[in-house]
Amino acid sequence: MSSRRGFDSLGVAILILAAICSMLFRFTWLWEFWVAMVLLGVWFFWRFFSHRIDRRAKENEWFLARFRAVSKWFRLQKNRLRDRKTHRYYRCPGCHNVVRVPKGRGTIRITCPICKEVFVRKT
Numbered sequence: 001m002s003s004r005r006g007f008d009s010l011g012v013a014i015l016i017l018a019a020i021c022s023m024l025f026r027f028t029w030l031w032e033f034w035v036a037m038v039l040l041g042v043w044f045f046w047r048f049f050s051h052r053i054d055r056r057a058k059e060n061e062w063f064l065a066r067f068r069a070v071s072k073w074f075r076l077q078k079n080r081l082r083d084r085k086t087h088r089y090y091r092c093p094g095c096h097n098v099v100r101v102p103k104g105r106g107t108i109r110i111t112c113p114i115c116k117e118v119f120v121r122k123t
């Protein structure tokens, strides 16, 4: 197994997706879910036993970058919901970083902590 990729994050995600397709097939009996489950299973085993470790590692890096971006977005939405009564969130016009400021302070000048751009918003 040392010359093969084996388990990685993308492999686990493919297996989870295949399991979801399997459950959907059991509930709906739509053949499309069965085909998706089989294709995902084939893809998983093909990656699992692949000798091209460098390519599989690159695929995994690509997947992890997307997964981090999506989980970062969900974390931001969770924090926005948690802080909805006390803080407001603005996107910096310079670097598009999200800045959190206290609510109810009137019109304020906000300095971005990343790029130091100053912009005015009503809180």
Ligand SMILES: [Zn+2]
Pocket: 092, 093, 094, 095, 096, 097, 112, 113, 114, 115, 116, 117
């Ligand atoms: Zn900025």
